[in-house]
Amino acid sequence: RSASSFLEKRKDVTRYIFFFPLPVHQDAENKIKYILCAADRAKAYEDAMQGKLDDQKYEKCSKPEAAELLELHKQIGQKVRISGTPFFIINGKKSVVGANIPEIEEALAK
Numbered sequence: 417r418s419a420s421s422f423l424e425k426r427k428d429v430t431r432y433i434f435f436f437p438l439p440v441h442q443d444a445e446n447k448i449k450y451i452l453c454a455a456d457r458a459k460a461y462e463d464a465m466q467g468k469l470d471d472q473k474y475e476k477c478s479k480p481e482a483a484e485l486l487e488l489h490k491q492i493g494q495k496v497r498i499s500g501t502p503f504f505i506i507n508g509k510k511s512v513v514g515a516n517i518p519e520i521e522e523a524l525a526k
Contacts, residue, residue, distance in 0.1 A: 419502050419515035420465040429524065433461065435486060436493035436501055443469075445486065446476050452485050453477035 423429055435451075437444035447469050454460035463469060493503075504512040510523035 417465050417467070417515075419504070419517065419520065420462075422515075422517050422520070424462070424465075426524075434492055435489045436498050436503070437486075437490070438501060443472060446472075447474075448486050448489075449477040449479075449482040450474050452482040453479050 423431055435444075435448040437448055447464050450469065451457055451460040451464060496505075500513045502513075502515055504510075504520060504523075506512065506520065506523040507526070510526070512519050512523060
């Protein structure tokens with residue numbers, strides 16, 4: 417959430433977000449499906465990042481398209497060997513694991 421908040425304030429950054437739910441986050445897949453089903457995915461994502469879905473009082477999505485897209489995201493994450501989130505690939509070169517804001521800032525400056 418802290419990295420998302422940091423990046424949201426940057427107007428010189430384009431974010432491409434892929435979801436890779438980890439087993440330790442019990443409701444992650446439901447939240448991701450909620451985002452993928454939303455008419456405004458960007459707003460749904462920001463709601464999730466602001467903790468507005470933490471009470472689990474949101475409509476769970478059962479659309480097959482959302483499950484298929486989530487599965488594709490998981491396959492991509494496995495292919496690039498993601499082991500922790502958040503995970504950032506910056507300018508196609510630098511990867512940062514975790515919300516290490518100084519390291520993200522340094523990579524963006526290059």
